[in-house]
Amino acid sequence: MEDSAVSKKSSWGLLTAKILGGLVVVMLATEQFLFFVGSQDFQPQVFRAKAQQYDVEIIRDAVGVPHIYGENDFDVAFGLGYAQAQDRLEDIEEAIIMYRGQSAEFNGSAGLSADYLIQLLGVWEPLESGYVEAQLPVATLALLQAYVDGLNAYAGTDVKRATPELYPISRRDLLAGFHLQHLFFYGFDEQLKSQISEQMQGAQVAQLQEHSLPIGSNAIAIAPARTSTNSTLLLWNSHQPLRGPLAWYEAHIESASGWQFYGGFFPGSPVPFIGFNEHMGWGVTVNKPNLLDVFELPEDEVERYGCSVSFKIYRALRVPLPLSCYRDAEGRPVLEQDGRYFQLRYAGAGEYRQVDQWYQLSQAESVAQWRTVFDDNRLASFAFIAADASGDILYRHNALMPNRGDGDQWSEYLPAAAVPEIANPSTGVLVATNQSPWGVRQLNDTFSVSQAQDYQQHTNNRAMRAHELLSGEQILSWDHLVNAKYDVKFSDASTQVQYIQAGLSQEIPPSLAAAATVLSDWDYQADQPNRGAALGVCVLGAIDTQTSTVSKPFLEQLAYCNDLLSTKLGTLSPSWGQVNRLVDGGNFWGVSGAPDTLRAMHADLDDYDNYGLRRVVAGDGLHGFVEWRHGRLHRAEVISPFGQSIARLTPFRTDQTPMFINRQLRTVLMNREDIEQQATQVILPKTYY
Known part of the structure; x- marks a missing residue:
C-alpha cells in the first residue's frame, strides 16, 4: 500500500513537472514569436540607406560636442538625430516608450499611471487620424521626418543597443512627446490631483501619479547700460535631471540656409529649448500658472468607452489590461473617481504645434523678431528671458491663460499680449528663478495684469539672492554674473533663514542642544568645506522650494x-562635500550647492534616508553665459555636470565633471576652423552606407 502511494505521488509529481515544463516551453515559444513579430519593422539596412538623402557633416570637438553642418535645415536635423542617438539612444527610447503609452508594456506596473493618463487624454487619436500633421507647415514636417530618419539610421548601425520593437520611430512619436511634456512642465498632473482631491474632500486620485519634473531654473539678462563694457549679458540655466530623457543634450547646428544655434536640446527633439545664436539668445524657467479647471458632471452627461493598456508580465509577454475611460458630449476627458465624474478643461488641450514655435524661436535674430513668434502662441507655459546683440532684454511669463471671465467652463484663451511681459527695464536687470512675475526686475515689483490671481505669487531664495547681488546702482561685469550664478547662500530675508531663526528662538530640548548649536553657528552657505550645511540643508527639507511653504x-x-x-554619518557636522555628491556608477564627487540656491542641487531623498548621503539627481545641468559687445557675439562659455554621452566606454561620459565641480567653464567654439582644429571625430553618414 505504501509503495503504491509513493508510486502515485511520484506519478503526480512527474505529471506536474511535465505540465509546468510544457507551460514554460509554450511561454518561451510565445515570447520568441511575439518578439519576432514585434521586430519585423526593424530593418537596419533600410534605415541606414536614408543617409543617402542628406548632405550633413558632424564634427565632434575636444569634449565630444557635435557641431552639425548641412546644406539645409533638413540635413542638419538628420545629423542632429544621428548624433543624439549615438550619444543618448537609451534615453531616446525611454522617452518614446512613454510617449506611445507603452510604459507598462516595457516596465511593468510602474508605468500604468502614465499609460492611463495618455489614454484618458486621447493623445493619439488626432495623431492617428492625420489631423495634427495637417495643421503643421510642410517645412516643419520635413524637419521632423529628417530628424527621425537620423535616429533610425543610427539605430540601424548599432543594432546591439537598439530595442528592435520600437522602430521605426516616427514623427508622430515626437509630436506626442511635445504635447505631453508641455502639459507636465506646467504641472498638469499636480494640478489635477490637487483639484480633484479638494472637491473629494481629501480623497486621493488612485489612477494618477505625479510625473515629477525639474523644480527650479535660473535665467538672468543684464542690459549694456549696467555693464562696464557696454555689453549685453545672458545666463541660461534651466534645472533638469542630470541623467535620463530630460537631461540636456548640448549641440551646435548650422545650415547653409541660415539656421544656426548653440545650446540645449532634449534627447528626442529636433529643436533647441535654451541657448543662443550670433545675434540673440534666451533662457527658460518653469512657471506654474493656474491652467486647469475641474468641475463635476452628472452621470447622464458622461460617455464611457473602452480603453486599455498593454501590461508586461514576463520579458516579451504582454497582456491587455482593460480600463474604463470617459468623456463628455464634446469629447473632453472626464475622470471617474468613486462614482463621481469630473470634466477636465486645461491649457494645451489638442495643441501639437509646439515644435513649430520652438523652430521659429531658434531662427530669430533679435528680441523683437523673437517676440513676434508669440503672437500665435502654442506654448502652454514657461517663463523666458531673452537678450540680443543690440542691447534689448525681455522677460515673458508665457501662458495659454484661460479666459475665465465666464467662470470655470471657459473655451478661449486670453490674447497672447495679456500675459506679464517686461522689456528693457530701467533697472537694467531681469531675473527669472521660478518666482512670481512681480519679482523679475526687482523684488515686490508692481504692475497690473489680467487675472493676476492665476499666476504664482511667491518669491524664493534664488530671486532674493540674485537681486541682492545684481540690483542697485553698481556697474556689473561678466564676473559679477558668473559669481551670482554660483552663489550658494540663503538670504537673510528668505523663508529658509527665517524658519531656522524662528525655530532656534524656541525652547530647545536637551537632546537637540548639540544640533541647535551647529545650526546657530551655520553661515547659511552650502559650499563644499562647510560644516553646518549638512544639518542646515536637512532641516530646510521641511520647506517646499516650489511654493516656499x-x-x-x-x-x-x-x-x-x-x-x-548621528546614525548614518556619526557626526552632526560633516563637510558638505562629504554629503552632497555627484555620482556616476562607482565614482562620486563632492559638490557645492543646495535646493533653492543659485547653484542648485537636488538630491534623491531615498538615498538620503537610507545612507545620509545626498546623491544629486537634478539642478545645475548644462548651463551657459553669453556676452554680446558692440553689436556682435563677443564670447560664450558653458559647462555640463557629466559629459556628452551616456555610453559606458566613451571618453565623454564624465570628462567635464572636474571642471563643473570647480566652477570652470569651457569656451564655446562657433568658428568652423577652430572646431576642426580640436576635432576628435568627423562623421559623414552619407558616405558610410
Missing part, C-alpha cells in the same frame, strides 16, 4: 535630521 514644525524636523546624521 513649510510642511513640518521646526523641532520635529530638527529631531529627524539629528537622528539621521
Whole structure:
C-alpha cells in the first residue's frame, strides 16, 4: 500500500513537472514569436540607406560636442538625430516608450499611471487620424521626418543597443512627446490631483501619479547700460535631471540656409529649448500658472468607452489590461473617481504645434523678431528671458491663460499680449528663478495684469539672492554674473533663514542642544568645506522650494535630521562635500550647492534616508553665459555636470565633471576652423552606407 502511494505521488509529481515544463516551453515559444513579430519593422539596412538623402557633416570637438553642418535645415536635423542617438539612444527610447503609452508594456506596473493618463487624454487619436500633421507647415514636417530618419539610421548601425520593437520611430512619436511634456512642465498632473482631491474632500486620485519634473531654473539678462563694457549679458540655466530623457543634450547646428544655434536640446527633439545664436539668445524657467479647471458632471452627461493598456508580465509577454475611460458630449476627458465624474478643461488641450514655435524661436535674430513668434502662441507655459546683440532684454511669463471671465467652463484663451511681459527695464536687470512675475526686475515689483490671481505669487531664495547681488546702482561685469550664478547662500530675508531663526528662538530640548548649536553657528552657505550645511540643508527639507511653504514644525524636523546624521554619518557636522555628491556608477564627487540656491542641487531623498548621503539627481545641468559687445557675439562659455554621452566606454561620459565641480567653464567654439582644429571625430553618414 505504501509503495503504491509513493508510486502515485511520484506519478503526480512527474505529471506536474511535465505540465509546468510544457507551460514554460509554450511561454518561451510565445515570447520568441511575439518578439519576432514585434521586430519585423526593424530593418537596419533600410534605415541606414536614408543617409543617402542628406548632405550633413558632424564634427565632434575636444569634449565630444557635435557641431552639425548641412546644406539645409533638413540635413542638419538628420545629423542632429544621428548624433543624439549615438550619444543618448537609451534615453531616446525611454522617452518614446512613454510617449506611445507603452510604459507598462516595457516596465511593468510602474508605468500604468502614465499609460492611463495618455489614454484618458486621447493623445493619439488626432495623431492617428492625420489631423495634427495637417495643421503643421510642410517645412516643419520635413524637419521632423529628417530628424527621425537620423535616429533610425543610427539605430540601424548599432543594432546591439537598439530595442528592435520600437522602430521605426516616427514623427508622430515626437509630436506626442511635445504635447505631453508641455502639459507636465506646467504641472498638469499636480494640478489635477490637487483639484480633484479638494472637491473629494481629501480623497486621493488612485489612477494618477505625479510625473515629477525639474523644480527650479535660473535665467538672468543684464542690459549694456549696467555693464562696464557696454555689453549685453545672458545666463541660461534651466534645472533638469542630470541623467535620463530630460537631461540636456548640448549641440551646435548650422545650415547653409541660415539656421544656426548653440545650446540645449532634449534627447528626442529636433529643436533647441535654451541657448543662443550670433545675434540673440534666451533662457527658460518653469512657471506654474493656474491652467486647469475641474468641475463635476452628472452621470447622464458622461460617455464611457473602452480603453486599455498593454501590461508586461514576463520579458516579451504582454497582456491587455482593460480600463474604463470617459468623456463628455464634446469629447473632453472626464475622470471617474468613486462614482463621481469630473470634466477636465486645461491649457494645451489638442495643441501639437509646439515644435513649430520652438523652430521659429531658434531662427530669430533679435528680441523683437523673437517676440513676434508669440503672437500665435502654442506654448502652454514657461517663463523666458531673452537678450540680443543690440542691447534689448525681455522677460515673458508665457501662458495659454484661460479666459475665465465666464467662470470655470471657459473655451478661449486670453490674447497672447495679456500675459506679464517686461522689456528693457530701467533697472537694467531681469531675473527669472521660478518666482512670481512681480519679482523679475526687482523684488515686490508692481504692475497690473489680467487675472493676476492665476499666476504664482511667491518669491524664493534664488530671486532674493540674485537681486541682492545684481540690483542697485553698481556697474556689473561678466564676473559679477558668473559669481551670482554660483552663489550658494540663503538670504537673510528668505523663508529658509527665517524658519531656522524662528525655530532656534524656541525652547530647545536637551537632546537637540548639540544640533541647535551647529545650526546657530551655520553661515547659511552650502559650499563644499562647510560644516553646518549638512544639518542646515536637512532641516530646510521641511520647506517646499516650489511654493516656499513649510510642511513640518521646526523641532520635529530638527529631531529627524539629528537622528539621521548621528546614525548614518556619526557626526552632526560633516563637510558638505562629504554629503552632497555627484555620482556616476562607482565614482562620486563632492559638490557645492543646495535646493533653492543659485547653484542648485537636488538630491534623491531615498538615498538620503537610507545612507545620509545626498546623491544629486537634478539642478545645475548644462548651463551657459553669453556676452554680446558692440553689436556682435563677443564670447560664450558653458559647462555640463557629466559629459556628452551616456555610453559606458566613451571618453565623454564624465570628462567635464572636474571642471563643473570647480566652477570652470569651457569656451564655446562657433568658428568652423577652430572646431576642426580640436576635432576628435568627423562623421559623414552619407558616405558610410
